[in-house]
Amino acid sequence: MKKFYSTLLFLILGWSGYAQVEEQPIDSTTENMIIIEGDSIFRSSIDLDEVYLFGNLKFDSYKDKLRYYILRRKTLKVYPYAKLAAERLVELNDSITKIKKRRHQKRYTKEVQKFIEDEFSAELKKLTRTEGQILVKLIYRQTGTTAFDLVKELRSGWRAFWYNTTASIFSISLKEQFHPERIHEDYQIEDILQRAFAAYRLERQESVLDYDYAQLTDKWGSTGAKQ
Numbered sequence: 001m002k003k004f005y006s007t008l009l010f011l012i013l014g015w016s017g018y019a020q021v022e023e024q025p026i027d028s029t030t031e032n033m034i035i036i037e038g039d040s041i042f043r044s045s046i047d048l049d050e051v052y053l054f055g056n057l058k059f060d061s062y063k064d065k066l067r068y069y070i071l072r073r074k075t076l077k078v079y080p081y082a083k084l085a086a087e088r089l090v091e092l093n094d095s096i097t098k099i100k101k102r103r104h105q106k107r108y109t110k111e112v113q114k115f116i117e118d119e120f121s122a123e124l125k126k127l128t129r130t131e132g133q134i135l136v137k138l139i140y141r142q143t144g145t146t147a148f149d150l151v152k153e154l155r156s157g158w159r160a161f162w163y164n165t166t167a168s169i170f171s172i173s174l175k176e177q178f179h180p181e182r183i184h185e186d187y188q189i190e191d192i193l194q195r196a197f198a199a200y201r202l203e204r205q206e207s208v209l210d211y212d213y214a215q216l217t218d219k220w221g222s223t224g225a226k227q
Contacts, residue, residue: 054195055217071185072192074131075138076202079193081124082138083205089143133172137186141178144208148174181211187220 059065127135136147143150151174167174180187194213196202 054198068188071134071188074128074134075189075192076196078127078131078135079138079196079202081135082142083203085139086142086205129171132167133176134189136172136174136176137178137189140176141207141209142205146175146177178207178209180216181219184220187216190216 057065057068059068139145139147139150178186178189180190190213193202197204
């Protein structure tokens with residue numbers, strides 16, 4: 001089972017059919033013109049990053065509190081792998097487009113997979129079942145594509161079905177998506193990430209999904225209460 005997680009991520013990191021739009025740098029200063037009684041006056045404004053104000057964590061019971069902190073520990077552990085997967089997909093896709101011959105593309109992909117395997121195999125084998133499922137969710141958060149579809153593009157539909165069946169034996173679905181707007185645990189994962197980003201415990205990588213964390217917080221309220 002441990003080897004399954006590493007095999008999954010190796011396949012995803014080696015997939016060359018997914019393109020992600022890179023964020024473009026934004027000029028932090030812009031000039032606006034104001035007309036006052038016939039005179040033109042320029043003013044400077046600065047675009048600041050969004051700042052979230054986090055409320056104190058509140059839970060309905062000790063059991064809910066314990067569950068949240070266990071989820072936090074696991075999320076903080078696997079997030080770097082999901083972030084790496086998104087980065088490698090972009091890098092691999094960019095590199096593949098510059099390689100004209102098909103056989104050279106395949107050779108390059110194998111070299112990347114070998115590099116990832118040598119670098120991260122030992123760590124990935126340490127993941128538990130729940131950590132593996134959180135990783136699948138976060139891969140969807142970072143790429144907008146399920147792990148099942150990524151494997152399907154790389155290895156054909158039958159191989160994706162086989163991997164999903166194997167994962168289901170251990171209560172893991174490669175088709176799992178990330179929906180913090182309607183699944184409470186997914187919102188808790190997002191809350192954990194946002195708090196970790198703000199505290200510089202994790203390096204921020206924006207999700208490609210379309211949701212607003214502030215609106216989610218208004219909907220769910222405290223992280224311990226389901227609504």
